[in-house]
Amino acid sequence: MIEIGGQAKSSTPREPLAIQIAESYSAADRNDLAGGERDPSQTSSYQLQWRPTEKHVFVVAAGKRICHVGIVQQIVEVQGTPVCVAGIGGVLARPEFRGRGYCRIAMEAAEAFALNRMHVNFMLLFCRPALRSFYEHLGWVKVASPVWGQQVQGSVVLPLVSMVKRLGAGQWPDGEVRLGSRPW
Numbered sequence: 368m369i370e371i372g373g374q375a376k377s378s379t380p381r382e383p384l385a386i387q388i389a390e391s392y393s394a395a396d397r398n399d400l401a402g403g404e405r406d407p408s409q410t411s412s413y414q415l416q417w418r419p420t421e422k423h424v425f426v427v428a429a430g431k432r433i434c435h436v437g438i439v440q441q442i443v444e445v446q447g448t449p450v451c452v453a454g455i456g457g458v459l460a461r462p463e464f465r466g467r468g469y470c471r472i473a474m475e476a477a478e479a480f481a482l483n484r485m486h487v488n489f490m491l492l493f494c495r496p497a498l499r500s501f502y503e504h505l506g507w508v509k510v511a512s513p514v515w516g517q518q519v520q521g522s523v524v525l526p527l528v529s530m531v532k533r534l535g536a537g538q539w540p541d542g543e544v545r546l547g548s549r550p551w
Contacts, residue, residue, distance in 0.1 A: 384426055384427065384428050385426075386425070386426060386472075386473075386476045387424070388423070388424055388425075388476075388480060389423040390423070392420065392437065396435075397435075399432075400432060400433075400434075400459050400460075401461075401462075402461055402463070407459055407462075408458075408459065408495075410527070415516075415518065415525075415549075416518055416519060417456070418439065418456075418548050418550065420439050420454070420457050420551055421438065421439050421440070422437070422439075423435060423437055423438070423457075424436045424437075424473050424476045424477045426460075426473045426476070433461050433464045433469055434460040434464065434473045435457060436455060436457065436477040437456045437457035437458075437551065438454065439453070439551045440452075440454070440485050441546065441547065441548060442547065443491065443545060443546050443547060444544070444545040444547065445539070445540040445543070446512075447542075448540055450489060450540065451487050451488075452487055452489045452531075453477070453481030453487045453489070453491075454491050454492065454550075454551040455477060455491070455492040456550070458492075470501075474505055478490065478532070481534060482534045488535035488537050489532065489535075489539060491529065491530070491531050491544075492507070492530050493525055493527040493530075495528070496528055505532075507530040507531065507532045508532070509528060509530055510530060511541070512542050513525075513544070514544040514545075514546065516550040517547070525550055527550070529544065
């Protein structure tokens, strides 16, 4: 666990927090974190099949997990060029803790993990249009080209906003993105 302290901004949490990195995130864990919401990500209407994330970043306050960010490592193809990415998915905060800076803290911890442990230069996520400005505020940029993901019926263009964040050297290449898996 990594202890972090609050900052001076009023929207930033002030209580001592810990970051946990875990290998598992069960359906019961997710349901508990969602506070009983059936579709906290509001993505069920897209009718997509999702790939489970493999690493899990939790923000913990007073011994209770209050926010989650999932991570996968994947080599995607951008216009035929392989690019190793840390895929971000399953961003979720307890309802009573939303809008208070915890997702930003979890995203920053996931970014540090991806850079230092996965050694990737880019992160990639998919979100509803309503969340685009939140991620832009954190330094993410919309992928301009179509992003293709695997589904039962084959390869499909994802109907969500695809966003990328550069962590290291290099520029995100231009062109269509092929995930080579289900979205995460």
